[in-house]
Amino acid sequence: MKRYSQLAQTLGQRIEQGLYRPGDRLPSVRTLSEEYGVSISTVQQAYRVLEDSGLVEPRPKSGYFVPERRHIPALPAMTRPAQRPVEISQWDQVLEQVRSAPGGELVQLGRGTPDIASPSLRPMQRAMANAARRTDLRSLGYEGIQGSLPLREQISRLMLDSGCQVPPSELVITTGCQEALAVTLRAICQPGDIVAIDSPSFHGAMQALKAHGLKALEIPTDPANGVSLEALELAMEQWPVKLILLTPNCNNPLGYIMPDARKRALLNLAQCYDVPILEDDVYGELAYCYPRPRSIKSFDTDDRVLLASSFSKTVAPGLRTGWVAPGRYLDRILHFKYIASGTCAPQPQMALAEFVGGGHYEPHIRRMRAQYQRHRDLMSDWVYRYFPEGTRASRPQGGFMLWVELAPEFDSVRLNQLLRSEGVQVAAGNIFSASGKYRNCLRMNYSNRELARIEEAVRKVGAGATALTADLRRLAESEPA
Amino acid sequence: MKRYSQLAQTLGQRIEQGLYRPGDRLPSVRTLSEEYGVSISTVQQAYRVLEDSGLVEPRPKSGYFVPERRHIPALPAMTRPAQRPVEISQWDQVLEQVRSAPGGELVQLGRGTPDIASPSLRPMQRAMANAARRTDLRSLGYEGIQGSLPLREQISRLMLDSGCQVPPSELVITTGCQEALAVTLRAICQPGDIVAIDSPSFHGAMQALKAHGLKALEIPTDPANGVSLEALELAMEQWPVKLILLTPNCNNPLGYIMPDARKRALLNLAQCYDVPILEDDVYGELAYCYPRPRSIKSFDTDDRVLLASSFSKTVAPGLRTGWVAPGRYLDRILHFKYIASGTCAPQPQMALAEFVGGGHYEPHIRRMRAQYQRHRDLMSDWVYRYFPEGTRASRPQGGFMLWVELAPEFDSVRLNQLLRSEGVQVAAGNIFSASGKYRNCLRMNYSNRELARIEEAVRKVGAGATALTADLRRLAESEPA
Incomplete structure (x- = not known):
């Protein structure tokens, strides 16, 4: 770890522990430089890191301060959805929301659009231009149905961060995470089947359930810890659940990260009832903690977890490039992917492989x-x-x-x-x-x-x-x- | 019409009518120039047009000749598929075919890849690079679910050539024609429904039937004129057909163009039995005749035809840009498109709008x-x-x-x-x-x-x-x- 990172961590811990209180003035750059025997610029860098993470704020001509405590609204209570399988309603409003083109005055x-104006995306733009320039049109042909190997190699490497060892040969590139979800639902479930989901839950996944004639069994969910395992077990005892569909990391819309112990317990439950899990990890890389949280799939011992993700939230949604790591269901997923939209466009895949492989992603x-x-x-x-x-x-x-x-x-x-x-x-x-x-x-x-x-x-x-x-x-x- | 086009047409007709026979030497450039009172270069241009369409061949230092009659194998007879609804088999071989990445030694x-090495695609490559360069990342966001308006405007204009007046507001951009087909099947049919199809028929469409739990009712098809209307009517009398799925123009795999009178008759039949038609027009623009053949949709009076197409065969499959003109089913199609893969990638759409709008497509x-x-x-x-x-x-x-x-x-x-x-x-x-x-x-x-x-x-x-x-x-x- 670099010296400024170490210093930033030390100071950050002191603020978090309350050694410096909201409104306090922090030690001057010179003081810290002397105290820790580091250069002025190292201290300045450390303060910039703390400023970036919101732990300190600079005031002109006065130095660095601990920000006044922000007011934090109370958390909502555990949700209480109807605990029986239901057909999904609410399409009209979803349509209204997604039909309107973005931009304009509104x-x-x-x-669900991420910040796509960040300067750190400039290399991505270059990679797109390179892909367009380099390809002498040959890349405009059909890719293999599994998608670009160089990109799958990069994804396989990134997945190590979440504790997953998935070789490129066990990944399938999709048109965003939405297609990964839709294809998986088709591959695993028959119309009329019951799918257990966290609640509230991403509307796109629920509309996919609706489209496939599946019923949703909404499970009470805690806004800090995720789905109630007790309620899920009760539901699985009572109903023939065919699939568990969850977003355990940086949940949409609740934002929680399910603790690792609960991820393990959830997997055990799925094994007991012999049910596959569809894990939506599309926000997992955007966890505020480092290293990023583990996925349920990283605990998987019998290949029952299908992990779906994409670069839509981490890089840009307009690339329409996602993936699924389907475990034991690879062949079925390939079949349904072929039917849904054939292969994926090669150019965004080339560009992403260059962006990630070139060290710009991290x-x-x-x-x-x-x-x-x-x-x-x-x-x-x-x-x-x-x-x-x-x-x-x-x-x-x-x-x-x-x-x-x-x-x-x-x-x-x-x-x-x-x-x-x-x-x-x-x-x-x-x-x-x-x-x-x-x-x-x-x-x-x-x-x-x-x-x-x-x-x-x-x-x-x-x-x-x-x-x-x-x-x-x-x-x-x-x-x- | 330009003078060289007129001359080319006149000469072409004479060859087709047998006035010049295979092996004959055609009049010299000078002779024609004098006979028709046009410049040498006009005659040369006319010969180039005829050469491009294979009607004449130049021989060094001897002039232009009618090519020796090529040997033409006899046409296959009318097909005789099983005339009852069947579930679709044959996935393994399709998988084998689509799973392998293209290129290599094989x-x-x-x-089904078109020629993507044509120099006439160079402007498309520039358009891709422009789209990548011009967009300052904003275009990497989510498009509206219907897709890029400038591209829909161009498609609407192109569709006039097939006799269709479809405003941009009634088009939905899809991930290739495959997604247009898959989304339409989902929007129109319920699992177990029967779909009447021409036979032989595109394997991707059939696999989509299979994936959606639909049964195929294969209709005998004539390799020169298309599906037998008599057999289709009999089938519709006998079975509750929910949808007719056809490729009437430049059929895949048979290559026929269904005569206009038969297109009309087919539409009448669909109206009598109140069944929608899904018309796959993905090869329609590649008809060897000019102007291109009309679509069934162009005869449609009650918005029951859903026309699916794409730029995959005309420009490049790797753009993964198709569309559907869903007639009265627009809202349902938007719903299922949203579920299948969300929006389409904006950059290929921008590039295609530039390529077509810039006059490079024709x-x-x-x-x-x-x-x-x-x-x-x-x-x-x-x-x-x-x-x-x-x-x-x-x-x-x-x-x-x-x-x-x-x-x-x-x-x-x-x-x-x-x-x-x-x-x-x-x-x-x-x-x-x-x-x-x-x-x-x-x-x-x-x-x-x-x-x-x-x-x-x-x-x-x-x-x-x-x-x-x-x-x-x-x-x-x-x-x-």
Whole structure:
């Protein structure tokens, strides 16, 4: 570890342990340089690292300070979905959300787009141009159905970080993670089958269940630790569950990381009931901790976990490049991938192999993790400041989405209608439930680097939510009991 | 029409009408220049057009000649598939064919790859590089689910050539035509439903039927005129057909163009029985005639035709950019597209919009049509020369595939095993049937510009086929009756 990293870690621990308190002035650069026997520039670098992770803030001409404690909304309680298999509703609103092209005047806090304006993505742009230039059109032919070998080699290497040893020959490139999920559901389940899912759960996965005629069995989920294993076991005793579909790392929309012990326990449960697990790891690389958390697949001893992921959240969604590590189901996955869309486009795969293989991925990801962590704190603070009193919010451990829970009578679908004239949209909570629950919740994206614009948007959402809550309360009071 | 085009047309008609016979020397450039009162260079241009379409051939220092009549194998008879709904078999061989990465030593006559080495594709390469360069990463975000508007505008314009007036708002971009087919099947049919298809039929479409739990009802098909309408009507009387899936233009694998009157009659039939039609037009732009043939959709009066197509065969498959014009089913298609793979990658769409909008598509297509038509004649000739006597072959009116029918006892699966050591593969006929028929047939691709290499490969296939036929006959004779 470099000296400035060591120093940053030491100082960071002291702040976290409370040796320096919010509002305290930290030792000057000169003092630390003398105390630790390091150069001025090493201390400056250490402070920059701490600044990047939001632990210190510089004040002009006064030095570095521990930021005033941000206000953190309370966590939502364990969710309580309907614990029986249900068909998935809510398509119309999802369609409305995904049909609109991005950009324009609307601030789309509801979308799952990462920050794609980061300078650390410049090498990716070069790699795309190289791929376009280098290829003399031959690369415009059909790839093999498994996808580019050089890219699969890079993915195989990256997966080591999550504790997985998956050779390139056991990976299949897909059109984003969405295709990995859709293809897996087709390969494993028959129409009418029951799939156990965490709740709330990614709307794209649920719509895939719907499209394949599958039923969702929503399992109560704790916003800090993930799906309730007790509830899952009860559900598996009661119903013929064919597949468990989860996002254990940097969950969308709740942001938790399931502790390793619980990942192991979940795998044991799946083994007992002989059920495969589809693990969505699309946000796993964006965990704020280092090293990144392990995947359930890394504990897998009998190849029953299918891990789906993509570069959509870590690099750019427009590359439409994801993958699945299907374990024992490789042949079935290849079949359904071929049927779904044939092979994947070679050029983005070439470019990604160059970007990752050229050593640009890791620094980019480190930068994004720090940025998103900082933004999480800001967004939590804004929710505390601008939303009605009593609003709860998730405490994401990775990714770039905040889940917000308002009073039970709140209605995020109506809020979105009100916000249209304000030029802001959020993701209404009910699209994250198979049965239309969580209408009193919403999800907001904090990836965007234009912080002033985002704060203004959140302020508008908060004002709208406050007004709507007051309206709904008045209405409730005026109605005869 | 330009003067050289007029002259080329006049001369072409005379050759077709037999005024000039195979082997005849055509009038000299000077003679024609005087006869028609046009410049020398106009005559030279007209001869170049005729040369491109294979109607004349230059001989050094002797002038232009009508080529010797090539030998044309007889057409196969009307096909006779099992006329009852069947589940689709034959996945293993399809997997083998699509799993292998292209290139290497193997000459893959069985693949559906167009010529992607044409100089007329150079502007496409520039457009790809431009798209990569111009986009400052913003284009790496999520597109709207319907896909790029500028590209849809270009597609809408191109579709006018097939007689279709479809506004950009009624088009959905997909990951190649395969996704358009797969998404449509999901949107229209429920598992267990019966789909009527031409026979032989594209294996990718059939595998999509299989994946969705649908049954195929194969309809007898004439290698010159397409599906038998009488047989189709009988089938629809007898079975609850939910969808008709056809490739009426430049059919894969048979190469026919269904006459317009029959397209109309087919549409009437679909209206009578109130069944939607899924029209695969992926080869329609590669018809050897000009203007290109009309689509069934162009006759559609009640929006029941879903037209699926792509740039995979006309520009390059590696772009993975197709589309569907879903008529009255737009909302359902958007839903299932979202579920299947989310949005499509923006960069290939930007590049294609530039390529088509910049006027590079039409000259490229004209060039490809002429090249494929020339290659068709060569390939037919090689089949006549190198294959066993009595071998029949299709007479494609567009595209770049030849369908070859051998003696009834022939086995193309065994042929492929024999050819492995020779470094050649063809597409075995049985993957084009839901019930494993056409084992005595095979399909070969003639898009490749390396003609000497392809002729050598066809020679090897022919030699292998001859040897195998003799073996099989000997075996049959030695068996007790």
